[in-house]
Amino acid sequence: EAQVTQNPRYLITVTGKKLTVTCSQNMNHEYMSWYRQDPGLGLRQIYYSMNVEVTDKGDVPEGYKVSRKEKRNFPLILESPSPNQTSLYFCASSDRDRGGIDTQYFGPGTRLTVL
Amino acid sequence: GQSLEQPSEVTAVEGAIVQINCTYQTSGFYGLSWYQQHDGGAPTFLSYNGLDGLEETGRFSSFLSRSDSYGYLLLQELQMKDSASYFCAVRDQSGGYQKVTFGTGTKLQVIP
Numbered sequence: 001e002a003q004v005t006q007n008p009r010y011l012i013t014v015t016g017k018k019l020t021v022t023c024s025q026n027m028n029h030e031y032m033s034w035y036r037q038d039p040g041l042g043l044r045q046i047y048y049s050m051n052v053e054v055t056d057k058g059d060v061p062e063g064y065k066v067s068r069k070e071k072r073n074f075p076l077i078l079e080s081p082s083p084n085q086t087s088l089y090f091c092a093s094s095d096r097d098r099g100g101i102d103t104q105y106f107g108p109g110t111r112l113t114v115l
Numbered sequence: 116g117q118s119l120e121q122p123s124e125v126t127a128v129e130g131a132i133v134q135i136n137c138t139y140q141t142s143g144f145y146g147l148s149w150y151q152q153h154d155g156g157a158p159t160f161l162s163y164n165g166l167d168g169l170e171e172t173g174r175f176s177s178f179l180s181r182s183d184s185y186g187y188l189l190l191q192e193l194q195m196k197d198s199a200s201y202f203c204a205v206r207d208q209s210g211g212y213q214k215v216t217f218g219t220g221t222k223l224q225v226i227p
């Protein structure tokens with residue numbers, strides 16, 4: 001089954017404790033992206049990647065890191081989480097050539113709480 | 116920068132037609148997408164307009180006018196399961212047309 005998976009689905013952590021949210025897709029998509037969703041603000045892009053070893057900042061990259069060492073994986077790293085990073089996070093992927101970047105497939109989401 | 120405007124909430128009756136508008140201000144423009152998100156779920160892709168005009172997919176249609184920086188999503192024969200949030204999204208010149216910006220979403224409530 002074609003899908004985007006994220007882990008963990010729920011996470012409660014404390015300020016300053018490094019964490020990684022994993023994202024994996026099995027559709028051989030080139031484009032992958034991370035979003036955060038907060039009430040009233042919609043989805044805001046954190047980072048995106050056009051292919052392996054190619055990443056770039058979205059609209060809200062501060063406090064986040066990403067890596068793209070393999071085509072299927074695109075982990076989101078919070079090296080020193082703070083309470084303002086409490087949010088719902090979505091990973092998404094799309095086939096740059098078939099359907100284009102605009103047809104994104106989203107993972108189930110990760111609800112993160114930073115105390 | 117870029118900005119998108121959508122109504123925050125819309126209520127419509129089951130079986131009716133509803134239109135959700137999206138206006139955008141961007142530096143350059145590539146295309147307009149629409150996504151649906153049910154409460155507690157992930158966004159799912161609905162439709163994309165790269166050129167002016169109407170795109171139809173079953174009960175859903177999407178329209179784009181590049182000259183007016185405006186688009187809309189049209190939902191026909193509304194069903195209770197259409198109650199969800201709907202987001203428009205654009206790619207524009209910033210980030211070399213690779214960065215995606217979403218609107219804040221329109222919460223559609225379908226009532227009997």
